[in-house]
Amino acid sequence: MSNNYYNKSKKGLFISFEGGEGVGKSTQIELLKTSLTKKKINVLSTREPGGTKEGELIRKFLVSGEINSWDTYSESLLFNALRREHINKIINPSLFKGDIVLCDRFIDSTIVYQGVGGAINQTLLLSLHKNFCYDLYPDITFFLSLDPKVGLDRTLSRNNKTENRFENMGLLYHQKIQDGFKALSDKNNKRFFEINAELSVEKISNQIYDHVISIIKSND
Ligand code: TMP
Numbered sequence: 001m002s003n004n005y006y007n008k009s010k011k012g013l014f015i016s017f018e019g020g021e022g023v024g025k026s027t028q029i030e031l032l033k034t035s036l037t038k039k040k041i042n043v044l045s046t047r048e049p050g051g052t053k054e055g056e057l058i059r060k061f062l063v064s065g066e067i068n069s070w071d072t073y074s075e076s077l078l079f080n081a082l083r084r085e086h087i088n089k090i091i092n093p094s095l096f097k098g099d100i101v102l103c104d105r106f107i108d109s110t111i112v113y114q115g116v117g118g119a120i121n122q123t124l125l126l127s128l129h130k131n132f133c134y135d136l137y138p139d140i141t142f143f144l145s146l147d148p149k150v151g152l153d154r155t156l157s158r159n160n161k162t163e164n165r166f167e168n169m170g171l172l173y174h175q176k177i178q179d180g181f182k183a184l185s186d187k188n189n190k191r192f193f194e195i196n197a198e199l200s201v202e203k204i205s206n207q208i209y210d211h212v213i214s215i216i217k218s219n220d
Pocket residue numbers: 021047048049063079105106107108109110111113114166167
């Protein structure tokens with residue numbers, strides 16, 4: 001299936017949110033969704049791992065259990081499988097309708113967690129993305145940048161204590177994740193918009209909203 005077919009025919013705007021643990025992505029997605037909906041813009045919010053019924057089932061296996069329950073290659077294949085379902089069933093149909101899609105994590109998480117954290121060759125991961133996931137990239141990626149120690153402390157106060165397989169990988173691993181996102185963001189600075197996640201929720205949401213509105217206006 002041609003990648004170009006997917007990219008050329010989409011009318012909507014695809015926005016992803018990335019960063020390490022506890023950076024506040026889901027709060028920001030909810031706030032942006034509310035603000036855009038008030039402006040009568042059609043918005044769909046979704047997440048990875050997850051996004052579809054099947055993807056949510058795979059999520060359970062990936063985010064719970066022992067840290068070494070999956071080999072990193074198997075893990076990468078599972079992320080690609082759930083992403084392909086997600087693109088086919090949710091993301092592309094919404095983009096074709098012209099909606100704004102807000103996605104909590106996408107390909108960049110695989111590049112950083114499985115690539116940088118798990119030491120899988122980046123060329124291999126990019127090739128999986130090209131062959132299985134239509135080489136689809138977000139139009140905008142918000143990188144919420146935070147000291148991993150602060151982020152991990154924040155996740156400790158969460159209610160959900162079963163979804164902690166990645167959190168349990170330790171500070172050294174999470175420092176690699178933060179550094180990996182920072183490097184990826186610097187390298188792709190047209191698509192990425194880096195935000196200091198230590199700022200107040202309101203300041204962060206204002207920066208995100210202003211950037212999205214400026215992109216919408218420049219696309220009109
Ligand atoms: P979440 O806590 O942001 O919902 O994400 C669940 C975990 O999944 C998080 O620790 C990062 C991990 N993850 C990967 O390792 N690779 C991926 O491609 C994605 C989408 C998530």
